[in-house]
Amino acid sequence: MEVEMPNELAEKIFMISGQNVYACYQCGKCSAGCPFTDYMDLLPNVVIHKIQLRDERVLEAKTPWICAACFTCSTRCPRNLDISKIMEALRQITLRKGIDRIKLKKLEKIEELPTIALVAASRKLTG
Ligand code: SF4
Ligand code: SF4
The missing domain is CATH 1.10.1060.10 (Alpha-helical ferredoxin)
Known part of the structure; x- marks a missing residue:
């Protein structure tokens, strides 16, 4: 339109x-x-x-x-x-513009975080 x-x-x-x-x-x-x-x-x-x-x-x-x-x-x-x-x-x-809001690689104790939180954060905060 x-x-x-x-x-x-x-x-x-x-x-x-x-x-x-x-x-x-x-x-x-x-x-x-x-x-x-x-x-x-x-x-x-x-x-x-x-x-x-x-x-x-x-x-x-x-x-x-x-x-x-x-x-x-x-x-x-x-x-x-x-x-x-x-x-x-x-x-x-x-x-x-390629500007991510978080760097997933820099998250500490990533293996302890719930998968759903990682997927949601990745979808919302990274390009
Ligand atoms: S609810 Fe918010 S977006 Fe909708 S007309 Fe009012 S101020 Fe604007
Ligand atoms: S801006 Fe609207 S959609 Fe976003 S958190 Fe507030 S009420 Fe919810």
């Missing part, structure tokens, strides 16, 4: 996630329901706002990596935005 976006970052997010950040009108319901905001440096609605403004510093934020893709925000959004897909798109932009 062809959709004109006013900025390149929003366009990239749309290409990866199918989500149009300009649908967001900053009601804050996503952030109000997110169970992980205590650990985030930007609230989910602020992440969306920064993409709208093409503030590339959002790519350095911790928030997309903390997001657990629990979909609470997505079920609350009155504009039907899937915010968890937007978080995933932000992660993908970094991972596709």
Whole structure:
């Protein structure tokens, strides 16, 4: 689907996630329901706002990596935005540059970690 976006970052997010950040009108319901905001440096609605403004510093934020893709925000959004897909798109932009968030080889006592945790970490945090 062809959709004109006013900025390149929003366009990239749309290409990866199918989500149009300009649908967001900053009601804050996503952030109000997110169970992980205590650990985030930007609230989910602020992440969306920064993409709208093409503030590339959002790519350095911790928030997309903390997001657990629990979909609470997505079920609350009155504009039907899937915010968890937007978080995933932000992660993908970094991972596709070859920048891994963790180095699996450097993990200590890797043999003691549950396989499912390793698979999940590998999928989410490495390209
Ligand atoms: S709930 Fe939806 S419309 Fe409201 S701030 Fe979050 S993304 Fe924007
Ligand atoms: S999907 Fe991510 S941003 Fe949305 S409520 Fe869950 S942890 Fe928060």
